[in-house]
Amino acid sequence: MSTRRALCAWAPLLRRCRTAGASGRGRGIGDGGSLGLVVRDCQRSLATSTLGVREGGGSSEARVWSRASFARSKFASGYTALAPKKLEQIMKIETVIFSPPEEITQIWNDYHIGRGHISAVMGSELYKVFEQRANECPLFVLPLRKGSGFISVVVQAQMPYMLFTALEDYRARGTEASPYFTVTHFTELVPTKSLVLVRGDIVFTSKLSDDEAETLLKTAHSFYINDERYRKVRKFNKDSREFDFKEVLQELNIPLQG
Numbered sequence: 001m002s003t004r005r006a007l008c009a010w011a012p013l014l015r016r017c018r019t020a021g022a023s024g025r026g027r028g029i030g031d032g033g034s035l036g037l038v039v040r041d042c043q044r045s046l047a048t049s050t051l052g053v054r055e056g057g058g059s060s061e062a063r064v065w066s067r068a069s070f071a072r073s074k075f076a077s078g079y080t081a082l083a084p085k086k087l088e089q090i091m092k093i094e095t096v097i098f099s100p101p102e103e104i105t106q107i108w109n110d111y112h113i114g115r116g117h118i119s120a121v122m123g124s125e126l127y128k129v130f131e132q133r134a135n136e137c138p139l140f141v142l143p144l145r146k147g148s149g150f151i152s153v154v155v156q157a158q159m160p161y162m163l164f165t166a167l168e169d170y171r172a173r174g175t176e177a178s179p180y181f182t183v184t185h186f187t188e189l190v191p192t193k194s195l196v197l198v199r200g201d202i203v204f205t206s207k208l209s210d211d212e213a214e215t216l217l218k219t220a221h222s223f224y225i226n227d228e229r230y231r232k233v234r235k236f237n238k239d240s241r242e243f244d245f246k247e248v249l250q251e252l253n254i255p256l257q258g
Contacts, residue, residue, distance in 0.1 A: 087186040118200035127196040137237035160185040180208045
């Protein structure tokens with residue numbers, strides 16, 4: 001199923017995924033009348049071949065990090081289209097050519113600590129499974145704990161990227177809604193190290209903490225890699241009438257707010 005066809009299935013699906021709450025907390029997918037507009041806006045935003053990011057917050061330029069000779073990374077305000085980016089634009093690969101995978105993993109994770117970035121490392125065989133499933137089922141909705149409740153976050157995969165956006169922003173802004181969090185999977189080291197390096201960039205630090213972003217990344221990966229959890233993702237994309245958002249809440253031990 002194409003991305004646009006998958007989005008067409010959202011309308012009946014979202015109506016069924018309704019939970020109550022206030023100010024976006026403890027609120028699930030619902031709010032009937034506005035959902036059709038949300039779906040149509042999502043369809044229009046995905047009709048283009050590239051994904052857009054509005055970057056905000058943070059300094060105008062990232063710091064230069066010395067370990068493993070990491071390259072300078074620039075952050076600009078305004079609209080930036082997600083374009084293919086090489087690992088060598090972040091890290092000088094020649095400095096880790098002779099390093100074992102365990103050391104590269106440690107370097108990569110240490111590099112991102114406390115910098116407004118989230119890191120992970122995935123084995124190449126596991127990534128094959130993840131990539132295949134993300135391409136097959138590129139959309140999902142995850143709950144993210146906020147205080148005593150949760151918000152609903154739209155997950156959109158266009159490999160090697162993943163975008164995470166609050167559903168409330170889709171309701172309020174439509175195609176102008178900006179991702180809170182973007183993720184890139186770098187595969188340059190697969191041939192020599194059988195590693196995929198994963199980097200998450202928090203676009204709005206005022207709306208998403210490091211811990212929350214890490215939770216989103218781990219949870220999204222788990223729903224595509226774990227066979228049982230992936231059944232829910234597949235149902236969301238392929239058989240939306242059978243999808244029940246409450247099952248996702250139960251899977252993550254998040255109580256349904258009344």
